[in-house]
Amino acid sequence: QQQVKQSPQSLIVQKGGISIINCAYENTAFDYFPWYQQFPGKGPALLIAIRPDVSEKKEGRFTISFNKSAKQFSLHIMDSQPGDSATYFCAASKETSGSRLTFGEGTQLTVNP
Amino acid sequence: NAGVTQTPKFRVLKTGQSMTLLCAQDMNHEYMYWYRQDPGMGLRLIHYSVGEGTTAKGEVPDGYNVSRLKKQNFLLGLESAAPSQTSVYFCASRIAGGTYEQYFGPGTRLTVT
Numbered sequence: 039q040q041q042v043k044q045s046p047q048s049l050i051v052q053k054g055g056i057s058i059i060n061c062a063y064e065n066t067a068f069d070y071f072p073w074y075q076q077f078p079g080k081g082p083a084l085l086i087a088i089r090p091d092v093s094e095k096k097e098g099r100f101t102i103s104f105n106k107s108a109k110q111f112s113l114h115i116m117d118s119q120p121g122d123s124a125t126y127f128c129a130a131s132k133e134t135s136g137s138r139l140t141f142g143e144g145t146q147l148t149v150n151p
Numbered sequence: 152n153a154g155v156t157q158t159p160k161f162r163v164l165k166t167g168q169s170m171t172l173l174c175a176q177d178m179n180h181e182y183m184y185w186y187r188q189d190p191g192m193g194l195r196l197i198h199y200s201v202g203e204g205t206t207a208k209g210e211v212p213d214g215y216n217v218s219r220l221k222k223q224n225f226l227l228g229l230e231s232a233a234p235s236q237t238s239v240y241f242c243a244s245r246i247a248g249g250t251y252e253q254y255f256g257p258g259t260r261l262t263v264t
Contacts, residue, residue: 047191070251081155081241081255082194127193137182137251138209141193 041065044128044142051149057115059145061128064109068130070137073102073113076125076144085126086113118149152177155256157242163262164232172227172259174242180254181247183225185209185217187238188258194241200225201247232263 044061051057063071072087088095088102088111095102101114115122128142158173174183181202186194186209196209198217206217214236216228225244229236239260243253 042193044193072251074255079257081243081257083255084252087251131251133251137245137253138184138196138199139194139253140210141186141195143191143193 041140042128042130042142044145046145047143048146049148051118051147053118053120053149053151055118055149057118057122057147057149058112059126059128059147060110060112061142062108062110063130063140065130065132065140066109067132068140069133070131071102071104071111072129072131072139073100074127074129074141076127082127115147118147120149120151123147123149154178155242155244155254157240157256157259159259160257161260163264164229165264166233168232169228169230170232170261171229172240172242172261174225174227174244174256176223176242176244176254178244178246178254179222180244181222182245182253183219184243184253185215185225185227186241186243187211187236188241189238197227197240232261234263237261237263 073085074082075085076082099116104111129139131139155176184199185197200219203222242256245253
């Protein structure tokens with residue numbers, strides 16, 4: 039049972055364009071929603087995260103939009119660059135469960151120059 | 152600081168063989184996690200630990216055992232390897248309280264033939 043569903047599976051964007059990746063979750067007890075970035079041969083690294091008490095968080099070119107009623111959240115990458123080409127994972131957790139992260143399936147982003 | 156390190160980086164096992172994967176962190180983190188990553192399935196939690204001497208099952212614990220005898224180390228064991236355990240294994244750690252950020256190691260690529 040996949041509690042966090044992510045789409046699309048792959049995404050190709052031109053340099054300077056906007057990349058959008060979507061996630062939907064089922065468990066309303068989740069209280070932390072991070073996005074991780076993974077380059078080939080490396081471990082995932084935290085990119086940006088949000089708590090359910092805010093609807094949007096922005097860090098540089100990266101923005102999380104959060105819709106609590108729809109149980110959905112998305113990652114927007116503005117002015118996408120070839121260096122952003124990586125696999126992106128959304129995830130969710132709740133502190134009372136030892137902060138166990140439940141990951142989405144991943145999105146492979148390619149930014150063409 | 153080395154962060155989170157994993158040993159070995161690569162390993163090939165025959166069906167039925169056993170092995171232990173070692174995760175070490177030098178950040179004095181209380182929580183540690185073992186995930187497996189398979190194509191199209193994101194990362195799935197195998198076992199985790201919220202402190203020295205404690206372990207708990209994650210989403211896919213069958214066929215694996217773990218031990219946390221020292222705070223800085225978290226061992227993942229495969230007693231009788233099966234081809235279905237061919238995967239990339241990631242260890243992660245985080246501090247109790249504060250941010251929920253998990254820091255990941257570089258991964259171990261395991262092939263079971």
